[in-house]
Amino acid sequence: MTSEQTTLGEGTTTAEELAEGQREISIAEFFEKNKHMLGFDSGARGLVTAVKEAVDNALDATEEAGIRPDIYVEIREVGDYYRLVVEDNGPGITKEQLPKVFGKLLYGSRFHKREQSRGQQGIGISAAVLYSQLTSGKPAKITSRTQGSTEAEYFELIIDTDTNEPEIGTAETTSWDRSHGTRIELEMEANMRARSQLHDYIKHTAVVNPHARIELREPGLDEPLKFERATDQLPAETKEIRPHPHGVELGTLIKMLDATDSYSLSGFMQEEFTRVGKKTADSVLDNFRDRHFGRELGWPARNGAPTADVEADIETALREAVSNKGADATDVFAERIANSLTERERTTYSGLVEIVGTVADEVGTETGKTFGSTVRENAVEAAWSELTRFGSDDEGDDLDRLTPTLYELVDDATSTRKDDAAVNGLSERLAERFVALGDDDGPNRMRLTLGDLKTLVDEAADTTEEYDDETFGDTARENVVESLWSRMQTVPDDPPNVSEIAGDRDTASELLEAMRETDILSPPTDCLAPITEELVEAGLRKEYDADFYAASTRDAEVHGGDPFVVEAGIAYGGDIPADGSVELLRFANRVPLVYQRGACATTNVVKRIGWRNYGLDQPGGSGMPSGPAVISIHVASTNVPFTSESKDALASVPEIEDEIELAIREAARELKSYLNKRRSMAKRREKQDVLGRILPQMAEKVAEVTGRDHPDIEGAMARIMNNVGVDRERDGETVTLVVENHSDRNESLEITEIVSAEPEGLPDGVDAIEMDEEWFVNWNPDVDSGETVELEYSLPTDADADATVDGVDDEKLTVNA
């Protein structure tokens, strides 16, 4: 035994001994140990994070109060420490709230709100207070004056990490020259090594918040950095919204079902979710019924037997089921139901219940007899049994009558290659299984959920394959399921009420699926304040002197019940450095993200785009593109998913990543067009220069040799310059690509149109392939010398289109498309 080895009982710890060391950990204690999670890993970073938390709060508070932000940030060296002061002209904080806001972690006004704001968690500023007290031992000094009050409140406080409560040292009223606002003073161990990140944060904050005035004083600056207001217009006021049905998760849904005051499912849907009115709630309910109860297959009354016989037998059965209503009323009752059933192609069990109910009401009113619930039930049972077992007790008869119905549906769903025997074989096997479906108590209502239907079709197809030597592949089976399911009827049963669903995870999960499957309007965007395309571009223009700018703002989408909007911008050329990777600016809810670029979803998306298609270099064909470009991405959401509490990087949420990609591609398409045009223009210019020099000399020579006048070189120049022209014409939704071959040889072109919406009306032989919501139309026209060829199709007027032309040397090509 080595010295490291121990035997049982020696050096081991019992559960009881362990238990002695186990105790609750307070939130504040936890964050004290895990400062890095909140962005306070080092003195350099801690200072930037503290500025960011205080400035974000100042912007949130002023905007919420409808005040144009005027923010003052000061960093000063004081002995061994740095002192940070952040002042705003916001609405101030009341005396009661102030200690909790700054002296308690996880306390804030935004965590439960579905509304775009910079703050989300109720951690930021108290974490800065905690960091300051841990590193300097000094309390936070806070001054706040609420609008309309004559005096300000002054507090000195620290956080008690055991209890996560503020410990107030000083609390007094004071005078302050600002008429309202908040001032925070924190002393901390810090340094200015992250100066560039600090400046980036302030500068980029000013870019995306042109309505704010921000001033920064810090030890390295002789003059304060001042960002004046570029507009008096505050961002659009945001409104709080309820969750969207497409985004909630099961746990949240169950919590909501538990907490709601609504009794009915319809009421719950309309009360608790955004974009759900009566009609949408009904659609959700129908989808839910399909999952919870299954759908019903209708039974034919007419197939395989003379209508009069069927009608007569149903009537007889009904008469026998009704007693004490008198012959006249009974006759009318039986006739009407029988007639109604034989008139219909198929009737489901629930459909029959409805017919009986309607006829009972009508006949009751007309004859003064009461057809109560027992009579109705008896009538339904009698008619159903007659309908499903017409003429005989022999089960074969049922099959004979159901098989043609199923044959029709199977035949519709399977390809023409399936022969009659196969279709018939499958229809018979399906009919057998439908007839054999039994409810434990009561009649066979032929109800099935989609899952059960799939099993049933699989079984029937397997049997047919085995006995009839036919094949039914996966696609054929899926088509049969789809055809049957689409013809089966949603049942009208009342859904379980809210508390029943809340108590049953499986049912709640059916509801969730139904919500996700229902078409529902996107969430309202008034809870979001995107920067807008114009201002994204204007922001870039303000900061970067480039040759080209493009921006895009996507429509709102949902993730986790929260709507979000993605915006992207690209600046290219000009003074932007051409060497190295492009610069990526990341924003979340108008807050610049300065750290953890590599861990951010935005970076991942930029890397996975094939930038060479859009005219930017991308060493190795993947990763960050390089060249003189800046890409900016803004994600606005009522709940931005960050990778950690320090809110440095966006987490990888597929829905958001897809939208980031689409937003970037939208702007990148514009970049591509610009670069293509620029390239082709440059080539043309080059050629023109050369031709401009050579042609006159040639003309001179020709004149000299032939002894004639100078030939006219104007036309020759134009012709050579327009060797093969590809032009686009758009007239409403009609797009025409015109290829004119001015050259003296026949040309075969390979033209790829990249369009942002699905093209319609393409001629035979020209197809469109969809990739990531872009359609690639490949057209290969042969254009004889001197001929013109046109490609015509339709495209929505707001869709983008851009053509790439191969097959002809660039020098012989003039593309204007």
Ligand SMILES: Nc1ncnc2c1ncn2[C@@H]1O[C@H](COP(=O)(O)OP(=O)(O)OP(=O)(O)O)[C@@H](O)[C@H]1O
């Ligand atoms: N300058 C301020 N003026 C007015 N209210 C403020 C100010 N700073 C903070 N608050 C209030 O204090 C709360 C807590 O702020 P804190 O920074 O801890 O969290 P947050 O901003 O809500 O979220 P996050 O942790 O994501 O930053 C805010 O929700 C807000 O209600």
